[in-house]
Amino acid sequence: MVYPRRKLPPLNALRAFEVSGRRLSFRAAAEELGVTQGAVAQQVRALEDQLGIALFKRQPRGLSLTLPGAAYLADMTRAFDMLGEATGRLLARPGTVTISVTPTVATKLLIPRLAELNESLPDVELRTVATEALSDFDRDQVDIAVRLTRPPFPPDLEARLLFRQELVAVASPHLVRGVSLPLAVEQLREFPLLHDAHDHWPVFLRTGGKLPGAVFNQTALALDAALAVQGIALACRAFVVADLEAGRLVQVTDATMIAEPGYFLVRKRSSSSRRPLDAVWDWCVARLSLA
Numbered sequence: 001m002v003y004p005r006r007k008l009p010p011l012n013a014l015r016a017f018e019v020s021g022r023r024l025s026f027r028a029a030a031e032e033l034g035v036t037q038g039a040v041a042q043q044v045r046a047l048e049d050q051l052g053i054a055l056f057k058r059q060p061r062g063l064s065l066t067l068p069g070a071a072y073l074a075d076m077t078r079a080f081d082m083l084g085e086a087t088g089r090l091l092a093r094p095g096t097v098t099i100s101v102t103p104t105v106a107t108k109l110l111i112p113r114l115a116e117l118n119e120s121l122p123d124v125e126l127r128t129v130a131t132e133a134l135s136d137f138d139r140d141q142v143d144i145a146v147r148l149t150r151p152p153f154p155p156d157l158e159a160r161l162l163f164r165q166e167l168v169a170v171a172s173p174h175l176v177r178g179v180s181l182p183l184a185v186e187q188l189r190e191f192p193l194l195h196d197a198h199d200h201w202p203v204f205l206r207t208g209g210k211l212p213g214a215v216f217n218q219t220a221l222a223l224d225a226a227l228a229v230q231g232i233a234l235a236c237r238a239f240v241v242a243d244l245e246a247g248r249l250v251q252v253t254d255a256t257m258i259a260e261p262g263y264f265l266v267r268k269r270s271s272s273s274r275r276p277l278d279a280v281w282d283w284c285v286a287r288l289s290l291a
Contacts (some may be wrong), residue, residue: 002236149264167200196222227249237290
């Protein structure tokens with residue numbers, strides 16, 4: 001049965017119920033809505049009176065939903081989510097897509113391909129946010145993220161493996177000039193080692209002791225130091241392919257290591273299609289994926 005629109009309860013009363021149901025507290029709902037606790041309780045009571053159905057059980061230590069209230073809450077939450085998505089699409093610039101990536105993915109994979117992306121998708125304006133922090137798609141207004149993570153993923157997220165972490169040891173050819181390559185793993189400790197925040201060297205070298213060498217909070221910085229002939233860096237092959245092919249770096253040992261987790265492309269599932277977002281997603285799958 002479809003209830004007549006002109007007889008629907010007031011929007012403020014529905015909002016008061018939805019927030020109270022999520023928080024199971026009139027006080028918490030009042031804080032979220034920026035009104036008084038009494039106003040929330042009054043709106044919910046008026047809603048129950050209009051519907052002729054008890055939505056909550058009032059208890060000394062808080063609220064609990066009745067069975068009809070729980071079913072109504074699920075529908076109301078879905079309805080408000082749809083309103084939020086619709087408003088977000090209205091306010092967003094239709095051709096703008098925001099992608100959140102780690103600084104190393106930005107500098108080593110995305111930025112070198114921006115000209116190609118712009119040529120392939122001339123009507124898309126790509127906004128790049130480089131950060132190690134996890135993204136909240138709604139709060140941060142992010143459309144797509146590339147993150148070092150692992151399944152399983154929440155049902156509201158779509159994820160695609162781009163590449164696993166195949167770690168390789170690399171250095172400037174000037175650092176190993178005159179040295180016979182490939183080096184044995186044991187020989188690596190004879191050179192300065194460059195560390196990043198992932199700290200894979202102890203496992204790679206099969207040692208439990210602390211290893212000397214410069215420490216950087218980002219893999220991209222460790223690789224910059226390697227390019228500057230400062231030592232040997234350990235990095236995911238995907239980040240050094242271009243430098244290896246150009247001869248700016250060399251792989252100094254044949255030994256490699258697969259580290260978990262892998263790099264995934266992630267976005268929020270949506271019932272509607274947004275062409276610019278889909279286009280950038282497909283481009284990332286085609287051009288950044290090594291899986």
